[in-house]
Amino acid sequence: MGMDNKMIVSSSPHIRSIESIQSVMTDVLIALFPVALMAVLLFGYQALITMVISVATAMLVEALWLRKRDIYNDGSAAVTGLLFAMVLPPSPPWWLVVVGSAAAIIIGKQVFGGIGYNIFNPALVGRAVVLVSWGGYMAGNIWSPPQPFAFGADVAAVTGATALADQGEAIQYKLSDFFIGNVPGCLGETSALALLIGGIWLYYRGHIDWRIPGGYIGTVFIMGAVFGGGFYDNHLMTGLFHVLAGGVMLGALYMATDMVTTPVTPAGRLIFGIGCGLITMLIRLWGVLPEGVTYAILLMNAVTPIIDNFTVPKQFGGVNKSA
Amino acid sequence: MSSTVFKGGVHPDYNKELTATMAVKTMKPPEKVVIPLQQHIGAPCEPLESIVVDAEVKKGQKIAESSGFVSAPIHASISGKVTAIGPYNHPLGRPVESITIESDGEDKWDESIKPPGNPDNLTPGDIRKMVQETGIVGLGGATFPAHVKLSPPEDKKIDIVVINGAECEPYLTADHRVMLEKPEEIVFGLKMMIKALGAEKGIIGIEDNKADAIKVMEQAVSEEDNITVSPLHTKYPQGAEKMLIQVTTGRIVPSGGLPLEVGVVNHNVGTAVAITDAVREGKPLIERVVTVTGSGINRPANLLVRVGTPVSEVVESCGGLKENTLKLVIGGPMMGIAQPNPEIPVIKGTSGILALTDEDVYLAESSPCIRCAKCVDSCPVQLMPTSIAQASEHGLYKRAEKLHAMDCFECGCCSYVCPSKIPLVQWIRIGKAEITKAKKKQ
Incomplete structure (x- = not known):
């Protein structure tokens, strides 16, 4: 009988949900699958190569850093690698991908103490590193337009401007092009459709709530409609243009919702989303750069602890304010 | 009428099907009971002067009490001889002064235990006195002395009594069975509480995963014009006092406060039955329904068990533990207390005995917080x-x-x-x- 054995004694609860960091990260990878698929359909096999290099580098660098044999481990390095690829042009030089992806893992995450301890979104740290180091490859005016289903074509040979960099270019695209993703841009940012499918999956699995994406996208829409100058058909359509063009959808659904680097309180999450939207639009409308998603999210990451501190929820039956 | 929903909560696997359809069986009175003198929140009891080693006691005889108001007297659960008085293992972890009684095999009631007469003639004071004398505590597991909740301060007017039939803890089905098998006693107990408090109405809250219990209880209250059954959304911890009161009455118990501050008193269904037994029969609280369940129990069951019965004997009567059992929990899996061994007595607050095997027990280490919120x-x-x-x-x-x-x-x-x-x-x-x-x- 088992009775003679000493039983395990531990603090309640005695049952745990089956969810783990690995299962959460795997869910994020599943969410990114339609986005990755669309990237390959739009930008060809070079997009696939970029993603593979980025993911492999991230997993390898993390495994080496942690001296672990299991290179998938908790899955977070794969997520960082894939997200980093999503914010690259479709066919950057391979060494740029390697350096950026390694920087994402090392500077973005491991120097802070690894998973859970990093302040900034690792994939965006990687992007910021290559953006300031090799701006020429990342500039908004030399980006390849998509050539849907043209596998094997040398995408890099053709260049064009992203819609945010050039308004004249922008109005040549229909809103439906932006929705499907048939516009120049980063690998994973162009197709709002694919991003939404993955976002719905993450919502359904309980890994994101409406506050960050809603606050972010809502703010971008309102700012775009009010201050966008109505160049894209009319004011409302210009608001929608700002939501669908560039990296807002990718940022709002996958980057600004990164668990580690964003607030845990419900009010804090909404403030975070609105803040990201505001900064993105400040940069887009009045800044020097054509696009502001990366810096908006990184800046908001920096103030996340302060946001959490000021938005401590009122406890059940409580009357007092924040701690 | 469906209730509102409280914020938060989780949906664990309920695993109630192991015992939900099993009628309560009465466990044979044990050869020996060990009765702790602390089975309630409040002042511990002292043995009565007559209770010494070798003293003869009858079933239902009071053996220990305290002079404090927030306390509940303790009664012998079998007839026999006192063989020891001293510290013994207790489900809460620390050894507690306990009285050991060895059975004389007769299981004879004490002569003082008899029906007190027509309950209709009882005053609120009489009811409170009976509940106090019979040692009734909250049987949901919190073990707060029941008479204290029935004696609110003068300035607090109680208008609603909420009866907790939510039983939101996974695995446990004791309350579920009590509702199916003793609906009339629950309603009568509730009416006694309403009378003792001068309240206006009673609400019986039951999670909607117990459709049969909701039906039976609705039937039982159909003649009562001030008692309703409130089906509740199935979500843990629906049976927590503050959540239950919020969804059944719409009132928010203030932070750090008690339900009586919003005019509500809340009791478990098992407590209502105990009050009925006390008022009708004069019976003290010496037994309770316990769900013996979990992947580690060979034959899960709902048992009526005498207070003081060793948990090891209860488990044996259910076919013993499986070889790969790693945890033995008193209570449910969410809030119960893990025990190092089964040599502890069943007490008034023991709603469940749960054995979990290596398949259900999480052993790996924790990882850093990923701030998922x-x-x-x-x-x-x-x-x-x-x-x-x-x-x-x-x-x-x-x-x-x-x-x-x-x-x-x-x-x-x-x-x-x-x-x-x-x-x-x-x-x-x-x-x-x-x-x-x-x-x-x-």
């Missing part, structure tokens, strides 16, 4: 469990207090949902203990 979203009292646990882990108890650590009632939702498997409740408990210690010093 699932603990924040699942907290039924809207705390930030990860932040409180972190403060506690770093000895920052002032910060833990500022983050309302003392509002935590340790339901376990945060630890349950945590993908990093951080023992959040454990850290918060440590924080609460330290905050209380610091307050006492002041």
